[in-house]
Amino acid sequence: MGESGSDGPGDSEDFEGDAQWRTAGDRIQTLLDVSxxxxxxxxxxxxxxxxxxxxxxxxxxxxIMRLVGDPVLVDRLAADHLVASLLLVHSLHPHxxxxxxxxxxxxxxxxxxxxxxxxxxxxxxxxxxRLQFAGTCKSCPSSAxxxxxxxxxxxxxxxxxxxxxxxxxxEPASGSAVIxxxxxxxxxxxxxxxxxxxxxxPDIAELAPGEVGGFVVEDLPLLACRVGDELFAYRDRCGSxxxxxxxxxxxxxxxxxxxxxxxxxxxxxxxxxxxxxxxGMDDGAGSDVHLDPMPLLERDGxxxxxxxxxxxxxxx
Numbered sequence: 073m074g075e076s077g078s079d080g081p082g083d084s085e086d087f088e089g090d091a092q093w094r095t096a097g098d099r100i101q102t103l104l105d106v107s108x109x110x111x112x113x114x115x116x117x118x119x120x121x122x123x124x125x126x127x128x129x130x131x132x133x134x135x136i137m138r139l140v141g142d143p144v145l146v147d148r149l150a151a152d153h154l155v156a157s158l159l160l161v162h163s164l165h166p167h168x169x170x171x172x173x174x175x176x177x178x179x180x181x182x183x184x185x186x187x188x189x190x191x192x193x194x195x196x197x198x199x200x201x202r203l204q205f206a207g208t209c210k211s212c213p214s215s216a217x218x219x220x221x222x223x224x225x226x227x228x229x230x231x232x233x234x235x236x237x238x239x240x241x242x243e244p245a246s247g248s249a250v251i252x253x254x255x256x257x258x259x260x261x262x263x264x265x266x267x268x269x270x271x272x273x274p275d276i277a278e279l280a281p282g283e284v285g286g287f288v289v290e291d292l293p294l295l296a297c298r299v300g301d302e303l304f305a306y307r308d309r310c311g312s313x314x315x316x317x318x319x320x321x322x323x324x325x326x327x328x329x330x331x332x333x334x335x336x337x338x339x340x341x342x343x344x345x346x347x348x349x350x351x352g353m354d355d356g357a358g359s360d361v362h363l364d365p366m367p368l369l370e371r372d373g374x375x376x377x378x379x380x381x382x383x384x385x386x387x388x
Contacts, residue, residue: 130162137164153373160232169231170196176230177203180222183369186304187219187349199235201227221367221378225270229371272374276303282322284335290379294366297322297346299333304346305377307364311352312342322346335363 100122107118137159140146146166149155159165165172174193184190189207196202203223227237271289279285279298286308287294293308295317308317319338334343334353342361343353350363367378 126161129158130164133158133162133164137166153371156230169233172230173201173227173234176226177223180226180369182302183222183367184219186302186347187365189219191223194240196231196234199233201231201234201237202240203237204240222369225367225369225371225378270371270376270378272371272376274375276305276368276377277375279303282333284320284322286318289377292379294377295320295335296368297333297335299347302347303368303375305366305368306346306350307366309364310337310340310342311344311350311360311362311364312337312354312357313340315339 104115104118104122108115137146150159150166156165173196177191177193181190189205192204192206194202194204224237228234273287273289276287276296279296281298281300284295284297287296294305295308296303296305299322310317315337317335317337320335322333322335324333333346335346336343344363345351345353349365352361369376
C-alpha cells in the first residue's frame, strides 16, 4: 500500500522529475563507459569531472544544512526522497541509522497489517538490522514474498549502508498460523536482494474510493482498488476459477463493518478480502483460494508496484 492522495496539478511534474532523477546514476555510468572509448586518459578525466561536481554539490548541501537551523525544516528536507538520498551520499542526513530504519518500518506497517502481520525493530548494530515479525498470515505463501520485498526495499532505501538484515524467530501464539520466519527475508539473509523490479504506476492513485481498475505493468495485468484512503493491488487472476477479474466490483456483506470490502469475481462469483491480502471469504474456501497480492508502495516519492523478476514460489 502506498500513500494515495493527490496534491494538485503539480503532481505530474513531480512524478516526471522523480522518475528522471531516479535513473540519473545509470545515465552517468553510461556516459563514463562511453568515455572509455577515448582511452584510459579520457576515462580518468571523465571520472575526475564527476568527482569534482559531486564534491561541489556536497559542499553546498553541507552549508545548506548548517544554515537551515530550524529542526522542522530539517525534518522536511530529510523526508524528501531525492534530498534524503543526496544527504546520505555525503553523510549529511540529520537522522541516525536507528531512526532511519525505524521510520522506514513505520511506512510499511499498514501494508504488513493488510497481511495480518507486523514487524518490530530489535537492534541496529555493526551494519546489521535485526527484526522480528509477528501476526498471522491471512492469505497464502505469496504473502511472505510480498512482505519480504516490502520490508527489504524500505529498509535498504532508508539505510543503504547496512550490510544485512536478520530475522529473529518469535514464539508462535497458540492456535495461530504465524508467518514462518524462515519464509520471510530468505533472499535477504542469504545476502541477496529480493528478486523483483519496481515500476512506477502513479495512475493507481487516481482511483476513487470503492473503485476498481485494471493496469498492465511489464505485460503483467494487475487489478487495483481503493478502500477508503488505502490502495491495494493484486494480479488479475481469480483465485477460484483462474479467470480474469476484469469487471469485478467491491461490495460488503450484509451487516459487515465499514472497511470490510470484498471483491467479487464477475465469472464464478467467488469473494475475496482485498483489505487482508486477498483471502477467500466464501464458506469452505481453503487457504489455496486467494488472490495474489502485489507490493504497492511509494518509492522515491512515486507510487510503484513490484513485479517478480524470477521464480520465488509465487505464480506469475
